[in-house]
Amino acid sequence: MSPEIPDKLYFKIGEVARLVDVPPHVLRYWESEFAAIKPRRANSGQRLYKRADVEMVLQLKIMLHEQGFSIAGAKNLLKSGKKVIITAKKTAGVTPAVARKPQSRVKIPRSSALKVIHVTSSADVILGQVKNELQALQKYVDSGNA
Numbered sequence: 001m002s003p004e005i006p007d008k009l010y011f012k013i014g015e016v017a018r019l020v021d022v023p024p025h026v027l028r029y030w031e032s033e034f035a036a037i038k039p040r041r042a043n044s045g046q047r048l049y050k051r052a053d054v055e056m057v058l059q060l061k062i063m064l065h066e067q068g069f070s071i072a073g074a075k076n077l078l079k080s081g082k083k084v085i086i087t088a089k090k091t092a093g094v095t096p097a098v099a100r101k102p103q104s105r106v107k108i109p110r111s112s113a114l115k116v117i118h119v120t121s122s123a124d125v126i127l128g129q130v131k132n133e134l135q136a137l138q139k140y141v142d143s144g145n146a
Contacts (some may be wrong), residue, residue: 001018003019003021003058005019005051005054005058005096006053008051009049009051010040010048010050011049011050011051011053011054012040012046012047012048012049013027013028013046013047013049016049016053016054016057019054019058020054020057020058020061020063021063022057022061027057028058028113030060031047032070033075034060034074034075035077036056036078037049037053037056037057038053041094052135060074066119067129067132068132077125081144093140100131
């Protein structure tokens, strides 16, 4: 499940980094790559992220780290104006796929939640996600962890 974002007006970069579970230098890089992330600067120079910025960073983390999108692919998806919806589903007796990126090997406990991204109005992207999920699940089953 996505982390719960506290009800605050502004968040410092360290708070956002903890919420999203990425290092601050990754946030600074994403800020330079994605125009949608525009934190204000306090008089002291500290970055101050609004709630919308934090939500965008959460979407980017899922697209880049879990779904395996490239930076260019995430930019194209955001530019296309297609709505990215992040939902969480509890698995009922089904072990979730190991990871979105085929080269990574991560063991996920059976009790964990599965994050799913649905990209509306793009059947090719959805079919690609289903294919990746099935391939990752097959690898997981073949490894004997099931």
